[in-house]
Amino acid sequence: MRRPRTFTHLTFITTLxxxxxxxxxxxxxxxxxxxxxxxxxxAISESVVVTASRTEQTLEELAAAVTLIDREDLxxxxxxxxxxxxxxxAGVFQRREEAANNFMHVVFRGLTGNHGNDxxxxxxDGIPFVSAHEExxxxxxxxxxxxxxxxxxxxxxxxxxxxSLSGAVNYLTRDPGPERRYRLGLSGGSYGYAKPHLxxxxxxxxxxxxxxIDGYRQENDGWRDRTEGQATNxxxxxxxxxxxxxxxxxxxxxxxxxxxAGGVIPILPNGDIPEVAGGREGFLGYGPNxxxxxxxxxxxxxxxxxxxxxxxxxxxxxxxxxxDNDLAFYDPFGFQPENNILRVNGFAxxxxxxxxxxxxxxxxxxxxxxxIAGATHEQVDLTETDWWTGxxxxxxxxxxxxxxxxxxxxxxxxxxxxxxxxxADRNETYRGDSRNSFTAFFVQDQWQLSEDTxxxxxxxWDRFERDATIASDVDFDGVIDDNAPIVDSETHVSPKLxxxxxxxxxxxxxxxxxxxxxxxxxxxxxxxPSLYQRGSEVKPSRVDNYDLGIKGHIxxxxxxxxxxxxxxxxxxxxxxxNPAGQLQASTADRFQSQGLEWESRFHLVPGWSGYLTYTxxxxxxxxxxxxxxxxxxxxxxxxxxxxGSLGLRGSLAPRLTLDLWSDYADDYMVTLGNDFEGGGYTLxxxxxxxxxxxxxxxxxxxxxxxxxxxxxxxxxxxxxxNAYPGSPIRAQLDIRLEF
Numbered sequence: 001m002r003r004p005r006t007f008t009h010l011t012f013i014t015t016l017x018x019x020x021x022x023x024x025x026x027x028x029x030x031x032x033x034x035x036x037x038x039x040x041x042x043a044i045s046e047s048v049v050v051t052a053s054r055t056e057q058t059l060e061e062l063a064a065a066v067t068l069i070d071r072e073d074l075x076x077x078x079x080x081x082x083x084x085x086x087x088x089x090a091g092v093f094q095r096r097e098e099a100a101n102n103f104m105h106v107v108f109r110g111l112t113g114n115h116g117n118d119x120x121x122x123x124x125d126g127i128p129f130v131s132a133h134e135e136x137x138x139x140x141x142x143x144x145x146x147x148x149x150x151x152x153x154x155x156x157x158x159x160x161x162x163x164s165l166s167g168a169v170n171y172l173t174r175d176p177g178p179e180r181r182y183r184l185g186l187s188g189g190s191y192g193y194a195k196p197h198l199x200x201x202x203x204x205x206x207x208x209x210x211x212x213i214d215g216y217r218q219e220n221d222g223w224r225d226r227t228e229g230q231a232t233n234x235x236x237x238x239x240x241x242x243x244x245x246x247x248x249x250x251x252x253x254x255x256x257x258x259x260x261a262g263g264v265i266p267i268l269p270n271g272d273i274p275e276v277a278g279g280r281e282g283f284l285g286y287g288p289n290x291x292x293x294x295x296x297x298x299x300x301x302x303x304x305x306x307x308x309x310x311x312x313x314x315x316x317x318x319x320x321x322x323x324d325n326d327l328a329f330y331d332p333f334g335f336q337p338e339n340n341i342l343r344v345n346g347f348a349x350x351x352x353x354x355x356x357x358x359x360x361x362x363x364x365x366x367x368x369x370x371x372i373a374g375a376t377h378e379q380v381d382l383t384e385t386d387w388w389t390g391x392x393x394x395x396x397x398x399x400x401x402x403x404x405x406x407x408x409x410x411x412x413x414x415x416x417x418x419x420x421x422x423x424a425d426r427n428e429t430y431r432g433d434s435r436n437s438f439t440a441f442f443v444q445d446q447w448q449l450s451e452d453t454x455x456x457x458x459x460x461w462d463r464f465e466r467d468a469t470i471a472s473d474v475d476f477d478g479v480i481d482d483n484a485p486i487v488d489s490e491t492h493v494s495p496k497l498x499x500x501x502x503x504x505x506x507x508x509x510x511x512x513x514x515x516x517x518x519x520x521x522x523x524x525x526x527x528x529p530s531l532y533q534r535g536s537e538v539k540p541s542r543v544d545n546y547d548l549g550i551k552g553h554i555x556x557x558x559x560x561x562x563x564x565x566x567x568x569x570x571x572x573x574x575x576x577x578n579p580a581g582q583l584q585a586s587t588a589d590r591f592q593s594q595g596l597e598w599e600s601r602f603h604l605v606p607g608w609s610g611y612l613t614y615t616x617x618x619x620x621x622x623x624x625x626x627x628x629x630x631x632x633x634x635x636x637x638x639x640x641x642x643x644g645s646l647g648l649r650g651s652l653a654p655r656l657t658l659d660l661w662s663d664y665a666d667d668y669m670v671t672l673g674n675d676f677e678g679g680g681y682t683l684x685x686x687x688x689x690x691x692x693x694x695x696x697x698x699x700x701x702x703x704x705x706x707x708x709x710x711x712x713x714x715x716x717x718x719x720x721x722n723a724y725p726g727s728p729i730r731a732q733l734d735i736r737l738e739f
Contacts, residue, residue, distance in 0.1 A: 051123065051150040051170040053456070054159055054372055054444065055363070060552050063456060063498030063510040065091065065563040065597055069149040076659050076687050078702040078732040080193070080218075082122075082141040082171065088645030088663045090597040090613040091153040091565075092167070095638060095679070095713040097724045104138055108153055108167035109567055110593035110619030110639045111543065115523050121156065121164035124171045125251075127299060127317045130163050132353050132382035132436060133523035140295065140321060142253040144197075144216050145235035147174040153597060154545045154565065155516025158458045158496035161376065161440050165516040165543040166567065173251060176212035176239055177201040182739050183697075185216075189732030192221030192228075210239040223728060224262045225283035226290075231257035245305040255295040262289070264330045265712075266342050266410065267720035271676040273712065274337065277413035280710075280725040284413060285328040286346055286406045287389070292324040309365050317357040325349050332721045334405055342410040345403065346389025348426060354381045370446040378438040382524060386430035391420045427473075428480060434468035434524045444496070452503075458496045464519050465489035492517045492540045507552030516543040520571065543569045559601040566594040568622075590622035591636070608650035615643040626672060626718065634674045637716055640666040652688075659687040670716035681711040681726065697737040705729045 048056050052064035059066060069085050079085045083104040086092045095105045106117050113119045116135030121128060124141060131137050150170040157164045185197035197216040204211055214235040222228050237251035263283035265276055276284060283289075297319030304312045326348040334343025361374030390404035404424065407417045417423065444458030468486045473479060498512035518541040549563035569591040595617040603609045619639050624631045635641075647661030667680035687702040708729040715721045 049150050051126070051168060052152045052156065053446070054126075054361070055370060055446070059561070060502070060506060060508045061454070061500060062551075063500045063512040063547070063549075065153040065547060065549060065561065065565070067151040067153075067599065069151065071147050074146070074149070075698075075700060075734060075736075076689065076702065077661075077685070078189075078687070078704060078734070079143075080195075080220075082138040082143040082146075085149050086151065086169070088613060088647075088661070089151050090599050090615050090643075091563075091595075091617075092151065093638070093640055093643060093665060093668075095715070095724075096726075097713060097715065105638060106136075106138075107639055109545075109565060109595070110617040110636065111166040111567065111569065111591070112636045112638055114572070118163065118518055118522075119165040119167075121160055121168040122171070123160065123168060125173055125299060125301075126160075126170060127315065127357055128160060128163065128378065130380070132351075132380045132434060134163070134436070134519055134521045135523070136163070139257075139259075139291070139293065141171050142173070142233065142235060142255060142295075142297065143171070144218070144231075144233040145173045145214055145251075145253055146171045148172050153563070154512070154547055154567075155494070155496075155514040155543055157462075157494035157516040158460045158514055159442060159444065161438060161460060161462050161494075162464060162492075162517055162519045162540075165518055165541065165569065166545070173235065173237065173253075174199070174212055174214060176203075176210040176237055178203060178207065178210060184737045185734065187732060187734045190730035191223045192219065193730075193732060194219045208241045212237045222260065222262070223730070224281045224725070225278060226260045226285070227262040229257070229259035231255065231259075247303045249301045249303075250299070252298045253295070255293070257294075258290060258292050260288070260290045261285075261327055262724075264342070264344070265723045265725065266330075266335050266337070267670075267714065267716070267723055268337055269719060271670070271678065271720055273723055274410065276410045282413065284342055284344075284408055284410055286344055286408070286415060287328060287348075288326045289328050290326055294322045296320050311363040313361045313363070315357070315359045315361075317355070319353075319355045321351070321353040321355075323349070323351040323353075325351075328406065330722050331403075331405065332717070332719065334407065340409050340411045341416070342408045344390075344406045344408065346406055346426075347386070347404075348389070349384055349386045349430075352383045355379070368448040370448075371444070373443040374441070376438065376440040376442070378436075380436040382432070382434045382436075384430070384432050384434075384524065385428065387426040388429050389425050389427070391417050391422045392424045392427065393422045395422060429473040430470070431480065432468060432470040432472070432524055434466060434470075436464065436466050436519075436521065438462060438464045453499065453501045456496070456498045456500075460494045461491065462494070462517075463489065463491045464521075466519075466521050466524075468524055470524070490519065490540055492542075504552075507550075507554070509550045510547070512545075512547045512549075514545050516545065517541060539571045541569060541571045543567050557603045561597075561599040563597045564594075565597065566592070568592040591619075591624070592622055593617060593619035593639075595619075608648065610646070610648045612647075613643075613645045617641060617643075624672075629673075629718070631672045634672060635669045637669050637672065638679075638714075640668045640680065642666040655691040655693070657689045657691075659689070661685050668714075670714045670720050672716075672718055676716065676720050679712060679714040681709060683707075683709055683711075692737075696739060697735070699736075700734040702732045702734070703729065704732070 047068050049066055049068055050056055052062050052066050067089050086094050091109050093107045097103055108120045111119045118135045122136040152168045155164050156168045181201040183199040187195040195216055195218040199214040202211040217232050219230045233255045235253045240248045242248055263285040268274055299317040302314045328344040329347055331343040331345050357378045359376045364371045388404040390406040391402045392404045394401050409416055440460055440462040442460035446456045448454050466488055471480050471482050494515045494517055496514040500508050500510040502508045520541050545567040547563050547565050551561040553559055572591055598614040601611050619636055621631050621634055644664045649659050652658050663683045665680050667677045670676045684706045685704050686706055689698055689700045691698050711726040712723040714723050
């Protein structure tokens with residue numbers, strides 16, 4: 001059932017065309033008109049990015065669709081957690097679940113994942129952040145230490161390896177400044193949000209050491225029951241000038257966080273959301289339902305200019321992440337709306353993850369060639385223990401089998417089977433030790449064919465192996481069974497090719513081809529031999545992606561970036577819900593997506609600027625069957641056809657700036673059969689920023705979802721499953737002092 005729209009995608013497209021036409025007319029003012037000042041020109045051309053090519057280039061020089069999010073954007077839009085910054089970015093859609101804080105589903109270019117976020121790559125300072133379960137957990141990113149974010153749409157596996165099927169997000173940490181400077185921040189807002197923040201730049205040893213120390217404490221009560229969270233973070237970075245040709249950068253980040261996960265709301269078979277205890281703010285679940293995480297991570301990067309043309313960059317990284325989770329997973333097979341019963345499965349685990357990463361890279365410039373070559377080795381070790389809680393086993397009275405079932409009356413929130421004889425508290429069902437190892441060699445040549453044209457060729461060879469020893473409750477009888485060790489390995493070569501042509505200094509067109517891949521290892525616990533063991537018939541999942549784009553200035557007032565893309569995926573591994581226990585493996589042969597991504601920056605009148613993004617995504621299964629049902633030709637779930645964002649920034653007074661922006665997403669398919677869609681939204685936000693005299697800091701007041709629109713993040717499979725309510729209106733005040 002499609003709900004009424006207050007702002008349709010047709011209105012959004014019309015706005016796009018009108019704004020572009022108007023600003024284009026402004027750009028064609030007669031030559032006698034006084035030239036715009038530098039402050040009235042889109043400064044995006046001067047932005048230098050590194051992720052898409054491993055070299056410093058302007059956006060126009062890149063044969064890729066890239067968006068840069070700087071510190072001011074993060075602050076103005078009140079981004080509190082990793083992933084917040086992705087809302088409104090062309091080609092990217094996100095849905096939140098579990099407290100709307102700890103877990104986020106992110107989709108690039110319509111390509112959905114198999115387990116968590118396993119179709120795009122997260123990087124921190126160019127270092128891959130992929131868990132032992134081969135998925136991106138944005139909650140592991142040290143977001144409080146991030147200074148800017150680069151978002152790349154399209155595969156980057158030819159440079160960074162597995163995981164980057166459809167895009168990458170590179171979180172770049174804060175660099176120390178050359179002068180002693182203190183920054184004191186205090187943020188507060190709706191639902192108990194509070195964050196004191198202190199950052200210090202300290203040049204030492206006559207400037208040979210440039211040190212930044214950054215720490216904060218963040219607390220949030222959450223707007224729903226049992227969504228309270230708190231986190232403490234300390235980040236230290238030291239940039240050391242060793243000599244005229246050598247430097248060393250060291251950084252350390254320590255994080256301690258707790259986050260309650262909140263409860264789930266079921267969806268009726270007809271797509272309606274029933275009345276539940278506590279309403280949208282209530283908690284339906286069991287137990288603490290919370291995440292606890294401690295992380296310690298460090299990196300070292302050494303730069304050595306061997307000569308004027310040859311540079312060696314060596315990177316070392318280590319991180320340890322300790323998780324203690326106590327959750328309740330929604331069980332759609334136990335939903336009985338006729339009896340007002342919702343079912344969850346009680347789940348808890350302890351995880352200890354250790355990651356070691358090393359990468360030497362050589363860069364050589366000579367004549368028309370800019371060559372980079374390097375090698376990577378990454379090792380991810382995981383020790384995990386799992387427990388389940390609920391009614392479990394074969395019931396001889398009813399002849400029914402139960403898998404750790406917790407039945408809840410969703411009209412009262414009461415657990416109704418807590419006293420059943422088959423109830424089990426924290427049955428240990430899994431003990432596992434695993435190691436994922438990745439070794440790779442990559443090479444890329446940027447060849448300047450002429451003054452206006454550059455061709456880039458590159459490839460990366462990866463070898464990856466998983467070695468797992470698992471003891472698990474294979475038959476779900478409550479007894480741990482020892483299983484034989486599982487070892488498997490595979491190789492993959494990821495090519496890339498691109499060409500960029502400049503028509504004038506600030507306007508270019510490009511074509512690119514790149515292949516992304518995923519190991520298809522999946523989560524370690526899915527390697528239970530009774531359910532799934534990766535064999536020769538399941539190869540790494542591959543995506544072939546083609547881009548055709550244009551980027552640059554049109555006149556003095558407009559910057560545009562437009563990309564037509566097409567991607568197709570092969571050997572896609574998916575996991576299907578199983579009423580008798582854990583997920584089951586299946587392989588879907590092909591998936592494809594194509595569409596348009598549009599970005600523009602423009603200046604309307606002196607002192608006022610704006611931006612507009614729009615995405616059209618045509619995604620469908622080319623070959624997909626589930627339990628004998630053919631879903632070929634259907635759209636994937638959780639992928640809007642139309643998305644966009646429109647923003648304005650203007651000066652109200654010499655030191656007072658107004659920001660207004662709106663994020664729009666069309667309804668998306670919730671079920672595999674495409675018989676139910678919903679979840680779309682149009683959210684309006686705003687902010688006021690006052691800059692203190694003498695550049696001593698800022699005071700920013702931000703309002704999110706100012707019209708208090710009610711919307712839900714919807715999830716489904718063969719049938720509609722569950723909803724996680726979107727955040728209502730909230731306010732945040734940020735005070736930043738510099739001295």
